[in-house]
Amino acid sequence: MSKPKHILVIRLSAMGDVAMAVPVLRALVLQYTEVKITVVSRPFFKPFFDGIPNVNFFAVDLKKRHKGFLGLLRLFSDLKKLGIDVVADLHNVIRSKVIRNLFALSGKKVAFTDKGRADKKALTSLTNKVFKPVKRMVERHVETFKKLGFSIDLTNPQFPAKAILLDDILKITGNKNQYWVGIAPFAQYKGKVYPLDLMQKVIDELTQNTTIKIFLFGGGNEEIEKLNQLQNNHSNVVVIAGKIKFKHELDLISNLDVMLSMDSGNAHIAAMLGVKVITLWGATHPFAGFSPFNQPLENCLVSDREKFPLLPTSIYGNKKVEGYGEAMRTIEPEKVVFRVQSMLGV
Structure with a gap:
């Protein structure tokens, strides 16, 4: 047959x-x-x-x-x-x-x-x-x-070439003469979102290195307002949300050196494009089978299970457990910064 x-x-x-x-x-x-x-x-x-x-x-x-x-x-x-x-x-x-x-x-x-x-x-x-x-x-x-009769080998995955960015995108991003880091600080459920005051510390620290340029991803007026706050007048931070079409957003992501994301869609988009991904985990956990494709486990920074032993409390982050709302605060901003810097080699 x-x-x-x-x-x-x-x-x-x-x-x-x-x-x-x-x-x-x-x-x-x-x-x-x-x-x-x-x-x-x-x-x-x-x-x-x-x-x-x-x-x-x-x-x-x-x-x-x-x-x-x-x-x-x-x-x-x-x-x-x-x-x-x-x-x-x-x-x-x-x-x-x-x-x-x-x-x-x-x-x-x-x-x-x-x-x-x-x-x-x-x-x-x-x-x-x-x-x-x-x-x-x-x-x-x-x-x-x-x-269905198809054995697939994923041990040496191939990824698409980095997209050539249109002039309209380059007007927003500038030419690539720095390390490009994407940050997607939001997720569908609050239990998966790193506290914004801690994310502010991460961004403020990373921007001290002028060889790094940060692009902030999100969607919707409420998120864009928060991203503008996180931008914090840093000349090497650009809010992408609301400025380019989704297809062009994918092109930009393909050109990133690192994507820092929650356990959310942006992590998987970057991974499917062959970009290095760091993920932050709160109510959920990479053990549930949703860690980004082809990424080492050490790039998944998880909340402290000694302090919060019931983690993970949810597959999708939608279940609230009393006393666990602050679990992600156990992921120290310094640890996040160090992981990004080490992946960039800076």
Whole structure:
């Protein structure tokens, strides 16, 4: 039996999770050059897949054409016309289950990513906690493709070349004649956000070295206001949020020397582009399987578990535990600065 030639990959959201799938798909098409992939996801994520050979993007329209159950039937009909051979469901939620099951009923082989919910529940339990690493999401995705007959080797990943920045971007960033450090100080939940007064200390210290230029990432008026405060009149700190399109933001990130991020989407975006990433962890923990791709564990700076033994208290950072709101204060700014400086060699 010949190998499937056209794989449908489903991963509808969220930003970090979609970004984590990118290195796996890039490795797959490089190792199986005869294979074509169609990725189904939200339109916003299309730039993640630009330039990857043999990868097409199908933008799902969950607000109109593909809304509700009838919309999912239309989505199946739309996708079926593409000549799909097998389906890899990397999301494993109700919507993606409906689509993959419709393909299965039509005779196509399907596989889905096991999210390891029991292991994650044991890791974050407040009683009888099992504090050990669970399988990383990229490894789970690799297992999904193995079920479809594709063994993927991630030991020597290839990354895209650094993007050539447009003049409009260079007007904001300036030419690159310094080390470029990205800082993304926000996350969806407060339990994953490093206290801004401590982040201010990190930025103030790093800017003392004029060979370093810092770019601040975020989105929305409230975050931009806080980023402007963090900029603190430093001539070598630039607020990027709200100034360039998302696609151009990815181009800028690809040119960074280091990205300092929370456990959030920006960490995974930088990692998928081959940038060195330092992450700060509060309520969550890299043992849950969401550490950035191809990054050493020592680049994950975690809160003190001797002082806060119930950590991690959550997979996504959305659960509040009394007395644990200040856990990230145990990550000293000096330690963060030292890690950035050591990675830059300054």
